[in-house]
Amino acid sequence: MAAAVRVLHESQISPSPWLPSQPPQPLSFLDAIWLPNSVLVERLFFYDFPHPVSHFIDHKLPILIKTLSLTLHHFYPLAGSIRPSADFDDGQFEIAYEEGDSVTLTIAEFTGEDFHNISGYHPRNFENLRLLVPKPKKSSSCGQFPPISIQITLFQNQGLCICFAINHVACDGSGTMGFIRSWATACRSTEPTLHEISRPFLDRSIIIDTHGIQRKMFQHKRVFEEYLKKQDTLPVSDPSLVSATFTLCKDHITQLKERVQAKGEEEGKPLFHISTFVVTCAYVWRCLVKARAYDGDSQQYFVCVVDWRSRMRPPLPRNYFGNCLGGLMVELSTKELVGKNGNELAAMEIGKSIDGLRGRDVGEVLTTAFGRLLENERRKSLSVAGSPKLMVYEVDFGWGRPAKVEISSINETRAISLAESREEEGGVEIGLVLPEEEMNRFGKNFTCGLVDI
Numbered sequence: 531m532a533a534a535v536r537v538l539h540e541s542q543i544s545p546s547p548w549l550p551s552q553p554p555q556p557l558s559f560l561d562a563i564w565l566p567n568s569v570l571v572e573r574l575f576f577y578d579f580p581h582p583v584s585h586f587i588d589h590k591l592p593i594l595i596k597t598l599s600l601t602l603h604h605f606y607p608l609a610g611s612i613r614p615s616a617d618f619d620d621g622q623f624e625i626a627y628e629e630g631d632s633v634t635l636t637i638a639e640f641t642g643e644d645f646h647n648i649s650g651y652h653p654r655n656f657e658n659l660r661l662l663v664p665k666p667k668k669s670s671s672c673g674q675f676p677p678i679s680i681q682i683t684l685f686q687n688q689g690l691c692i693c694f695a696i697n698h699v700a701c702d703g704s705g706t707m708g709f710i711r712s713w714a715t716a717c718r719s720t721e722p723t724l725h726e727i728s729r730p731f732l733d734r735s736i737i738i739d740t741h742g743i744q745r746k747m748f749q750h751k752r753v754f755e756e757y758l759k760k761q762d763t764l765p766v767s768d769p770s771l772v773s774a775t776f777t778l779c780k781d782h783i784t785q786l787k788e789r790v791q792a793k794g795e796e797e798g799k800p801l802f803h804i805s806t807f808v809v810t811c812a813y814v815w816r817c818l819v820k821a822r823a824y825d826g827d828s829q830q831y832f833v834c835v836v837d838w839r840s841r842m843r844p845p846l847p848r849n850y851f852g853n854c855l856g857g858l859m860v861e862l863s864t865k866e867l868v869g870k871n872g873n874e875l876a877a878m879e880i881g882k883s884i885d886g887l888r889g890r891d892v893g894e895v896l897t898t899a900f901g902r903l904l905e906n907e908r909r910k911s912l913s914v915a916g917s918p919k920l921m922v923y924e925v926d927f928g929w930g931r932p933a934k935v936e937i938s939s940i941n942e943t944r945a946i947s948l949a950e951s952r953e954e955e956g957g958v959e960i961g962l963v964l965p966e967e968e969m970n971r972f973g974k975n976f977t978c979g980l981v982d983i
């Protein structure tokens with residue numbers, strides 16, 4: 531039987547207690563960076579839930595709805611809309627909440643595939659995964675779009691999946707997880723009240739565009755849109771696409787770090803920031819490029835975003851809700867990357883770039899990264915979504931930790947996703963979406979490479 535979802539309910543959830551319209555907030559330049567192509571981040575949380583659909587509808591849905599509306603009282607921008615501001619001549623957008631605005635919550639039932647298969651780690655049909663993602667509604671008035679849509683999909687007597695499709699313009703991973711964690715905490719409470727939900731820091735005017743980035747971006751907007759059109763994304767409907775998750779355990783990570791350290795000492799190179807993140811990204815980057823068998827003289831690019839809250843001067847509150855991301859790019863030739871010491875070289879280069887961010891201004895870093903991005907072929911760049919620091923496996927709505935967490939939107943951006951390991955502190959999970967044959971080659975490289983370290 532072909533996999534399918536059947537929508538059971540669709541509700542509009544407004545903040546509660548009642549919230550009057552709030553003054554619209556112009557997007558900061560760190561939000562506006564995500565505007566030209568309105569990137570959606572789709573995060574799926576799978577939970578074991580061995581109960582009938584009716585049990586969920588009767589006993590769990592009311593509390594989920596109640597606590598979602600409480601949480602939205604504090605996170606009200608998510609219930610609003612992202613829209614052109616009144617002085618749109620400047621290309622400025624804003625995020626606005628008006629009384630009665632709401633989030634669409636879809637409840638659906640899945641048939642045709644086993645829960646444990648779809649939430650597994652092995653290569654799985656990507657189209658089936660996409661059935662769990664809510665389809666955001668375009669608002670009727672032009673140019674507006676919703677910050678978030680949520681879909682809960684039930685697998686009769688087996689499990690459920692909560693999928694958040696969040697527009698990156700609204701917030702980054704840290705903001706997203708602040709919202710999701712708050713909802714889950716409220717949902718676990720026996721008597722949920724507003725006081726139990728910690729308030730995010732919502733004032734986007736705290737971010738000052740010291741380098742005129744927003745103006746430069748609007749000037750480059752057409753160039754950037756043309757650039758994006760030229761870059762091929764993997765078509766969502768490609769039936770050969772599979773999603774899979776690989777895990778690096780703590781021991782492997784320690785060995786990878788030791789190898790980089792030893793190589794650095796052997797070559798008398800200064801030791802850069804060799805963290806779990808660095809050795810994981812280097813290892814995956816090399817395995818992926820090997821799987822794609824590029825011409826050795828071609829260039830490869832590694833791109834990652836950096837949470838800039840603690841790097842701002844003065845630092846931003848940790849609970850700042852919006853985007854506060856800088857970025858970096860590392861370039862190596864294919865030959866260097868797939869060569870004998872490719873892992874160590876890639877780790878040293880990524881580590882050096884992270885160290886090089888110290889003391890720098892986010893505007894200046896982004897101007898450099900943006901310029902380099904436009905020069906390069908996106909097809910040969912690998913980017914990263916999520917982070918092992920976001921602690922996604924701690925999100926418990928009252929029926930235990932997730933069985934699995936995924937980011938399905940990585941196929942649009944040709945990224946890998948990272949999360950902390952579900953099973954072991956210090957381990958990392960890596961998610962990929964690739965054509966099946968490429969995934970098989972990647973998987974072989976990943977497994978065999980670990981034998982050799």
Ligand SMILES: CC(C)(COP(=O)(O)OP(=O)(O)OC[C@H]1O[C@@H](n2cnc3c(N)ncnc32)[C@H](O)[C@@H]1OP(=O)(O)O)[C@@H](O)C(=O)NCCC(=O)NCCSC(=O)CC(=O)O
Pocket residue numbers: 571702703704706803804805806807808834835836837838855884914915916917919
């Ligand atoms: C730039 C980085 C990726 C680099 O990560 P690193 O792990 O290499 O660097 P780091 O400085 O954070 O940590 C370096 C080492 O110090 C340790 N360390 C860090 N903070 C520590 C602390 N408070 N106490 C003790 N140790 C600490 C770490 O364990 C690590 O070691 P070790 O690791 O060896 O144990 C990161 O700083 C960062 O910004 N991460 C967040 C990225 C992010 O937010 N991504 C989501 C983007 S939004 C997105 O993509 C969409 C979405 O997610 O929704």
